[in-house]
Amino acid sequence: MVGVNNEDYFLLAQAKGLHPGRMFYRYGVRNAILPAVTSLAMGLAGLVSGSTLVEYIFAYPGTGYTLYQAIITQDYAVMQTICNLMILITTTAVFLLDLLYPLIDPRITFRTAKA
Numbered sequence: 685m686v687g688v689n690n691e692d693y694f695l696l697a698q699a700k701g702l703h704p705g706r707m708f709y710r711y712g713v714r715n716a717i718l719p720a721v722t723s724l725a726m727g728l729a730g731l732v733s734g735s736t737l738v739e740y741i742f743a744y745p746g747t748g749y750t751l752y753q754a755i756i757t758q759d760y761a762v763m764q765t766i767c768n769l770m771i772l773i774t775t776t777a778v779f780l781l782d783l784l785y786p787l788i789d790p791r792i793t794f795r796t797a798k799a
Contacts, residue, residue: 714789721788725781729774 697707736748743749747766754762785792 717788718785721781721784725777728777729770732770732773 694707694711697711702710732747735746736751738744739746739748740752747769751763751766753759754766786794
């Protein structure tokens with residue numbers, strides 16, 4: 685939000701005398717939330733893959749610990765399944781993020797570029 689407050693469009697809205705609440709939501713939050721939503725979706729992938737280390741350290745029976753045991757015992761089918769599951773979770777998060785973008789910011793559309 686700090687970076688958005690100094691942008692030209694935000695300063696123009698202030699100069700027009702718009703209501704501070706409208707400026708905050710319409711001009712501030714809408715533009716400041718896009719990077720936060722993107723990092724949230726990308727952080728989900730790190731959260732899922734980072735669970736392996738935490739579950740190994742605390743011997744918590746979960747997907748990460750199962751992946752660790754599969755690596756130790758060289759169980760390739762289990763390793764492949766868990767890695768595919770992590771890939772599926774990451775791709776789903778990115779896909780939902782792409783669907784959410786036009787709802788947050790109407791300037792983003794699904795039109796394809798013409799060559």
